[in-house]
Amino acid sequence: MEPLEIANRIRDKFPLEVADIKTFRDQVFVSVKSGKIIDICRYLYEDPDIFMNFLSDLCGVDYPGRTHRFEVVYSLYSIKHNHRIILKALILEDNPAIDSVVQIWSGANWHEREACDMYGIVFNGHPDLRRILMPDDWEGFPLRKDYPLKGREDREYRGLEELKELHAHDRDWNIG
Amino acid sequence: MKDNSNGSNNLNNNRIATKELTLNLGPQHPATHGVLRLVLDLNGETIVKCTPYIGYLHRGVEKLAEHRNYLQILPLTDRLDYISSMSNNIGYCVAVEKLFGIELPERTEFIRTIAGEMSRIANHLLWLATHALDIGAMTVFLYCFREREKILDFFERLCGARLTVSYTRVGGLKNDVEPQWLEDLYKFTDEFPMRIEQYETLIDKNRIWLRRTKGVGVISAEEALNWGLSGPALRGSGVPYDVRKTMPYGAYDKVKWEVPTGKNGDVYDRYRVRMEEFRQSNSIIRQCIEKLPDGAIMADAPKFVLPAKDRVLSDMEHLIHHFVLITKGPQTAPEGELYVATEVPKGELGFYFVSDGTGKPYRMRVRSPSFVHVSALPKITEGELVADVIANIGSIDIVLGECDR
Numbered sequence: 035m036e037p038l039e040i041a042n043r044i045r046d047k048f049p050l051e052v053a054d055i056k057t058f059r060d061q062v063f064v065s066v067k068s069g070k071i072i073d074i075c076r077y078l079y080e081d082p083d084i085f086m087n088f089l090s091d092l093c094g095v096d097y098p099g100r101t102h103r104f105e106v107v108y109s110l111y112s113i114k115h116n117h118r119i120i121l122k123a124l125i126l127e128d129n130p131a132i133d134s135v136v137q138i139w140s141g142a143n144w145h146e147r148e149a150c151d152m153y154g155i156v157f158n159g160h161p162d163l164r165r166i167l168m169p170d171d172w173e174g175f176p177l178r179k180d181y182p183l184k185g186r187e188d189r190e191y192r193g194l195e196e197l198k199e200l201h202a203h204d205r206d207w208n209i210g
Numbered sequence: 211m212k213d214n215s216n217g218s219n220n221l222n223n224n225r226i227a228t229k230e231l232t233l234n235l236g237p238q239h240p241a242t243h244g245v246l247r248l249v250l251d252l253n254g255e256t257i258v259k260c261t262p263y264i265g266y267l268h269r270g271v272e273k274l275a276e277h278r279n280y281l282q283i284l285p286l287t288d289r290l291d292y293i294s295s296m297s298n299n300i301g302y303c304v305a306v307e308k309l310f311g312i313e314l315p316e317r318t319e320f321i322r323t324i325a326g327e328m329s330r331i332a333n334h335l336l337w338l339a340t341h342a343l344d345i346g347a348m349t350v351f352l353y354c355f356r357e358r359e360k361i362l363d364f365f366e367r368l369c370g371a372r373l374t375v376s377y378t379r380v381g382g383l384k385n386d387v388e389p390q391w392l393e394d395l396y397k398f399t400d401e402f403p404m405r406i407e408q409y410e411t412l413i414d415k416n417r418i419w420l421r422r423t424k425g426v427g428v429i430s431a432e433e434a435l436n437w438g439l440s441g442p443a444l445r446g447s448g449v450p451y452d453v454r455k456t457m458p459y460g461a462y463d464k465v466k467w468e469v470p471t472g473k474n475g476d477v478y479d480r481y482r483v484r485m486e487e488f489r490q491s492n493s494i495i496r497q498c499i500e501k502l503p504d505g506a507i508m509a510d511a512p513k514f515v516l517p518a519k520d521r522v523l524s525d526m527e528h529l530i531h532h533f534v535l536i537t538k539g540p541q542t543a544p545e546g547e548l549y550v551a552t553e554v555p556k557g558e559l560g561f562y563f564v565s566d567g568t569g570k571p572y573r574m575r576v577r578s579p580s581f582v583h584v585s586a587l588p589k590i591t592e593g594e595l596v597a598d599v600i601a602n603i604g605s606i607d608i609v610l611g612e613c614d615r
Contacts, residue, residue, distance in 0.1 A: 058546035059308055087435050088451075090551060091560050091577040107562065109549045109577070113435065113451045120549055141438025144585035152272075167265040167614060176273055183277050 037062035037119050040084055048074055053124060061120060068106075068123045068132045075121075075135050078110060086110035086119070089135075092145035094153035096179045103127035104155055108135070125155060134160040152177035230258065233596070237266050241344045241600045244610030246584065248599065255595050260588040264581075267614040275574040279539025280306050280514070281380055283574065288374035290578060291612040293336050296329035296365070297554035298612075299378040304459050305550035305561035310514050310543060312381045316461075317505045321387055323460040324395070324498045325368070325377060327491040331402075332361040333555035333607075334484045334491075341481070341604035342413060345422045350412050357405055360398060367391055381515030382508035392499050399496045406488045423478035427590045427602040430475055437586040440579050441557025442483045443606045447475030453553035465497040477598075477605040484607075514540050540569040549577075556580055556607050580613040 038055075041062045045052045051074060054065040066074055078086040091109040102124035111118045123132055134157035135142045146157040147166040154175040157163060165172060174181055236247040245266035251259040271290065275283045287302040288295040300322050307314065339354035362372040368391060369377040369384055377384050413419040429439070434447040444451055452469045454462040470486030472479025509515050516535055517528040534541065545567040551560040557579025564573035583606040591602050 056546075059311070059548050061548050063547065089438050090558065091549060091562060091575065093562060093575040093577075095564055095573050107575075109560065109562065113449065113456075116456050118549070120547075139438065140433075140436045140589070141582055141585065144581060148581075165265075167268040169265070176270065181273075183273060 035083060035115060035117050037117055040078075040117065040119050043081075043084070044074065044078070047077060061118065063120045063122055065105075065122045065124055068125050071106075071123050072133045072135065072138070075108070075138050078119075078121075079138050083115075084117075085112050085114050088113050089139035089141050089145075090118070092135075092142050092149065094149035094155050094177070096153060096177065098179050101126070104130050104153055106132055106149060106155060130154055131156040131158055133158050136160055151175070154178070235599065237263075242603060243340065243608055244613075246603070246608070246610055246613075248587075250596060250599065252596055255597070257591055257594055257596055257599065260591045260599070262584050262587055264584060264610065265614055267610050269615065271615045272574055272576060275571055277570065279569045280310075280543065280571065281535065281539050283571070284379070285374070285376050288376055289611060290576065290615060291333075291554060291556065291559075291580070291609045292373060293609055294329040294333040294555045295373060295375050296325050296377060297333075297552070298559065299376060300326050300460070301550075301552035301554060301559040302561060303378045303380050304552055305548070305563060306380045307509075308550050309546070309548055309563050309565055310380070310511065312509045312511045312514060314382070314509050315506045316503045317386075318382050318507050318509075319461045320464075320498045320502050321383060321507065322378060323462060323465070324387075324495050324502075326460065327494045327498075328361050328364060328395075330491045330555045331488060332358050332365075334488055335361070337484065337555075337604070337607050338409060338481075341601075341607075342419075344600045344604045345419065347413055347416070347419060350409060353405075353409060353412065357402065364391070364395055364398070379508070379516070381511055382506075386507050392502070396496065396499050399492050399499075402492050403489060406485065406492075410485065420478070422598075422601055423481060423605075424476060425474070426477045426598045427594065427605055428474060428476045429586070429590050433589065434475065434586075437589060438582045439557070439586055439606075440582070441553065441555070441607075442480050442487065443557060443579075443583055445469065446472040446480035446483045446605075448473050453551050453558055457551065459552060461498055461501075462494075464501065465494050467494050467497075477601050480605045480607075513542065538569070542567060543569060543571075547573075551577075554579065556609070556612070557583065576612075576615055578612040578615065580608040580610070581615075583608050584613050 041055045041064045044064055051066045051070050052064060056063045078084050088111040090111045093107050095105045095107060097103055104125040106123045108121040110121060125132055134146055146160055149155050150157060150163055151165045151168055152175055231252045233250045233252055235250060236242040237245040247263040249261045250257050271286050274286060287298040290298050335354040335358040339351040342350035365375055366372050369375050429447055431447040431449050434444050448471050450469045450471050455469055467490045470483050472483050512531040517531055521528040522532045543565045545565055547564040549560055549562045551558045560577030562575035563571050566572040591599050
């Protein structure tokens with residue numbers, strides 16, 4: 035099926051949810067509200083003509099200044115039909131939360147953990163929502179646009195002072 | 211190997227008290243192929259729960275990429291999957307070229323295909339070597355490294371680097387190949403099938419190898435798809451999904467080759483798939499060398515692609531383009547976003563770009579196969595024996611540099 039046809043089917047099925055449909059370089063992007071994301075994904079997964087059985091990718095994007103500051107991007111692919119569509123769920127800044135799609139694609143598990151780790155987006159119903167790439171006690175969300183590239187320079191990573199003290203008598207490590 | 215007999219009950223009957231044991235594996239462990247840490251909850255020798263911890267090699271490639279222009283990101287991709295950096299380069303360039311709308315000369319497509327398949331052979335050789343070493347077959351290691359060394363020598367002659375090659379450029383290649391290089395590579399492909407048979411003689415009918423791999427780490431086709439596995443890990447379960455076939459890039463649609471698949475989805479089938487891929491890659495390289503067309507290697511898109519040196523020295527406009535690209539990078543990019551997948555040796559490597567029209571990506575997302583494969587590791591290992599964890603880690607072929615990014 036042509037990607038644009040899939041997009042139209044989504045719009046027919048969920049007329050109130052679809053905010054925008056865009057095409058760029060033969061790829062179709064469907065922006066939807068975040069409320070019924072489970073229903074939309076389940077429809078895409080279960081409809082035999084669409085059958086998106088492969089979740090290629092799931093990631094967050096940050097657009098500060100927009101009403102919906104965050105987007106969660108689902109790259110869906112059907113291995114059976116060889117078609118791809120990209121679904122984008124819009125998320126408000128005040129309450130960055132969306133339902134988890136782990137119940138549909140198990141592979142979403144770590145992708146959602148990473149989006150939570152990097153953007154602070156909460157995935158409701160996720161079985162194990164912890165930080166994944168950053169340490170558990172890390173403060174802030176590194177991939178947000180307002181997070182500086184070199185980290186927060188006024189803060190030192192915890193443990194560095196203790197490490198310096200610990201080794202001060204052993205040897206001159208020249209840390210820091 | 212599933213341990214169906216309930217070991218703890220037997221022990222309890224004999225009045226030996228048992229309790230669950232938590233075992234920490236890694237992050238500093240040679241058989242985890244990098245800095246992967248697993249916490250295993252064991253009941254006897256059976257794994258009840260497996261929890262991977264990653265992030266030890268996190269360098270923030272996605273954040274760094276937002277602060278670099280499109281030409282400067284290329285060396286970062288070398289350091290994702292450092293075993294097959296050539297494939298990462300190609301994956302990145304294919305994505306950026308699609309974003310920019312650049313058409314490549316045919317010669318470039320062929321050379322990239324050759325380089326990509328060499329990278330696949332080198333990757334699978336390293337995989338086979340370490341995987342066999344993990345399981346206990348030490349001889350294979352030295353045999354595989356003999357051929358891998360040759361491939362790396364070819365890379366060195368091609369572009370000056372052996373591991374972090376940075377050979378491709380957005381819109382082309384760093385340099386053209388030499389006829390002598392092609393001739394030597396062709397000779398290598400003549401003898402390589404014989405080498406594959408050598409490896410197979412070492413392990414294919416080895417009883418220990420079969421016992422350690424057959425029926426171990428089984429994952430069904432549905433589960434593998436649901437977990438998002440790709441590459442040989444998915445094809446081992448019998449799903450013939452290969453990006454090179456479904457969405458061809460490079461010269462893959464101009465040569466004849468097949469997608470090998472397994473049946474049972476166990477460690478052995480994943481091993482067989484990779485062994486067949488050796489042969490397919492070898493055949494692709496041979497066909498590409500035979501069909502290699504003449505022509506330019508850089509696309510003609512002066513706003514994004516460095517112009518040819520003789521044009522720079524003779525033409526003012528090209529000199530200006532050259533100067534701007536070198537000092538500032540591309541100044542504009544088409545506004546939009548796209549997801550482009552390529553087939554790297556480990557699976558589907560996807561780049562998702564959001565471009566806001568400036569010369570730097572607004573967002574670059576790397577969908578790395580290793581990340582997904584590690585996430586499915588608990589699914590594969592739970593209920594199996596602790597000794598098979600290492601065989602499972604080896605069989606899904608992960609590199610933590612790519613997993614942690």
